[in-house]
Amino acid sequence: MDIMFIIGPVAFLILAPIFGGLLTGCDRVLTARFQSRVGPPFLQPFYDVAKLWHKEKTFSNPVEIIFTTAYLLLIVFTGMMYATGGSFLFVVFSLALAHTFLILAAYAANAPFSNIGAERELLGVMIAEPILILLAVGFYMVSGSFETFHMLILDVPGIVYLPGVFIALIAVLTLKLRKSPFDISTSHHAHQELVKGVTTSLSGRSLAKVEIAHWYEMMIFLSMILIFFANYPGLSAIAIILAFLLEIVIDNVFPRVTWKMTVKSLWIITLVFGVGNIVILGICGGMLL
Amino acid sequence: MSSASKSPWLLHYNASSCNGCDIEILAALTPVYDVERFGIINTGNPAHADIFVVTGGVNEQNKVVLKNLYDQIPEPKVVVAVGICASSGGVFRDCYNISGGVDTIIPVDVYVPGCSVRPEALIEGIVKALGVLEEKRAALEAKK
Numbered sequence: 001m002d003i004m005f006i007i008g009p010v011a012f013l014i015l016a017p018i019f020g021g022l023l024t025g026c027d028r029v030l031t032a033r034f035q036s037r038v039g040p041p042f043l044q045p046f047y048d049v050a051k052l053w054h055k056e057k058t059f060s061n062p063v064e065i066i067f068t069t070a071y072l073l074l075i076v077f078t079g080m081m082y083a084t085g086g087s088f089l090f091v092v093f094s095l096a097l098a099h100t101f102l103i104l105a106a107y108a109a110n111a112p113f114s115n116i117g118a119e120r121e122l123l124g125v126m127i128a129e130p131i132l133i134l135l136a137v138g139f140y141m142v143s144g145s146f147e148t149f150h151m152l153i154l155d156v157p158g159i160v161y162l163p164g165v166f167i168a169l170i171a172v173l174t175l176k177l178r179k180s181p182f183d184i185s186t187s188h189h190a191h192q193e194l195v196k197g198v199t200t201s202l203s204g205r206s207l208a209k210v211e212i213a214h215w216y217e218m219m220i221f222l223s224m225i226l227i228f229f230a231n232y233p234g235l236s237a238i239a240i241i242l243a244f245l246l247e248i249v250i251d252n253v254f255p256r257v258t259w260k261m262t263v264k265s266l267w268i269i270t271l272v273f274g275v276g277n278i279v280i281l282g283i284c285g286g287m288l289l
Numbered sequence: 290m291s292s293a294s295k296s297p298w299l300l301h302y303n304a305s306s307c308n309g310c311d312i313e314i315l316a317a318l319t320p321v322y323d324v325e326r327f328g329i330i331n332t333g334n335p336a337h338a339d340i341f342v343v344t345g346g347v348n349e350q351n352k353v354v355l356k357n358l359y360d361q362i363p364e365p366k367v368v369v370a371v372g373i374c375a376s377s378g379g380v381f382r383d384c385y386n387i388s389g390g391v392d393t394i395i396p397v398d399v400y401v402p403g404c405s406v407r408p409e410a411l412i413e414g415i416v417k418a419l420g421v422l423e424e425k426r427a428a429l430e431a432k433k
Binding site for chain 1: 336365
């Protein structure tokens with residue numbers, strides 16, 4: 001536990017952006033192949049960030065430097081706390097705070113596309129947070145603790161008790177990987193509205209920071225799948241890869257999902273699968289656990 | 290080849306073009322030509338762009354817009370005039386409302402003539418623009 005307390009966060013700090021960038025590259029190549037194109041090189045996301053880092057520093061409002069830096073630092077901090085095996089509730093609220101800074105950065109620009117992007121990013125937080133809180137509650141009922149460490153050492157993996165919450169998490173991944181809906185997303189794919197949403201007014205280093213933060217965040221969300229398959233590393237690796245591929249398929253099959261459809265469908269999924277799962281666990285908990 | 294020329298993001302602006310060249314620009318994004326092979330993205334956002342692709346001969350109404358977009362693109366940036374109208378004004382050159390080419394308003398680095406321009410010519414023009422982008426980046430680094 002003590003050594004893991006140091007190794008986990010350091011490994012996250014160094015490896016998460018590398019894996020995050022590579023996965024983004026994979027995503028872009030696979031999406032291109034889906035559309036019968038060759039697509040960019042695998043390392044394209046790294047080239048993009050390196051280029052952005054060396055662009056001229058222009059700001060619509062200089063305060064965006066503080067907000068985008070706070071967004072990146074908070075995401076990294078959240079991930080590192082998560083990697084120590086600390087409180088899952090902390091991770092949930094810290095992520096929401098990090099997103100608040102991204103939203104503030106978009107509002108600071110005081111430009112129409114940026115402002116609508118910020119409003120829709122707020123919607124995104126509103127859709128994702130209930131599912132994350134349900135995840136924390138579900139694991140508390142199973143493991144008796146909010147500590148991620150205790151969730152990971154369960155004898156019977158969480159997926160057995162919380163399949164509904166797992167489905168809700170997979171559903172919200174589409175939103176969190178910035179794929180769907182097209183009128184919130186700031187992905188690199190052509191199917192998007194609002195120019196670039198929250199990042200419309202950000203350029204150069206500010207945009208590079210948001211991009212790197214996104215790699216970290218992607219790894220945080222994908223690693224949440226890991227908790228469901230505690231003690232079975234092989235199974236969790238397969239689940240993460242399958243979930244990621246599924247997201248790419250969903251992205252390409254439903255390129256015209258709007259934010260209204262997203263709010264409705266994800267809240268229904270949260271209510272039916274997430275809350276339903278928790279209620280059933282609450283009623284029959286004694287017999288199951 | 291540095292990261293600057295490996296990740297060129299385009300901003301496309303139609304300065305009173307007939308849409309012929311614009312259709313060819315979009316054709317370059319399709320599976321047949323697939324410019325994303327070179328890391329090229331059509332951003333539609335001046336704050337993210339590196340290469341400014343302009344079509345049309347520029348009229349009195351949109352020369353302010355053209356200048357405004359150019360000013361919003363952070364350095365290093367390259368301007369590509371696509372089509373004969375953008376290069377010189379073409380058949381509209383002497384019209385009372387036409388400026389006569391993009392270079393009458395903003396500095397142009399690469400000219401891609403044609404009516405309408407073929408996607409192959411356009412891609413070659415962009416690749417030429419990458420060389421210019423690389424030079425500008427080096428000059429900018431040297432200045433620092």
